[in-house]
Amino acid sequence: MKTTTDYLALLKNLGLKATPKRLALLAVLEEEHRYLSPEEVWRKIRRRFKSLGLPTVYRNMEELERHGVISKVLHSNRQLYYYFCPKAGHHHHFVCMECRMVEDLPVCAVREMEKDIKRRIKGTVTSHVLQVNGFCGGCAGKQ
């Protein structure tokens, strides 16, 4: 399996156990290079692990998401998907609703907005969520 990320170090830095299941799960996500549902990941790795249940995959993905290792993708079909991005640092994603490709957006426009919001609410802003949905060049013409 071709991957470029050192998952062992990545998980260790976050204080997470680098279990074989987690490593396999991350490798599948990175190899696919698009967002996948827990069920799709499960189908790809279950042969390698005896009695690997779908709930275990759900739980592991949830946990990895909570620690910021993978990101959640909210789709208009209400399915839950996850994406692994090897790029570090704060950034956002464009996601294609059709082919599920993901593109890194290098500029965060919300940072400027936060200053404004802070002034308005006279409080603090701790984080924000932004996902840009649409159809990529290949898929837009087919709509």
Ligand SMILES: [Zn+2]
């Ligand atoms: Zn597309």
Ligand SMILES: [Zn+2]
């Ligand atoms: Zn990214």
Ligand SMILES: [Zn+2]
């Ligand atoms: Zn941002």
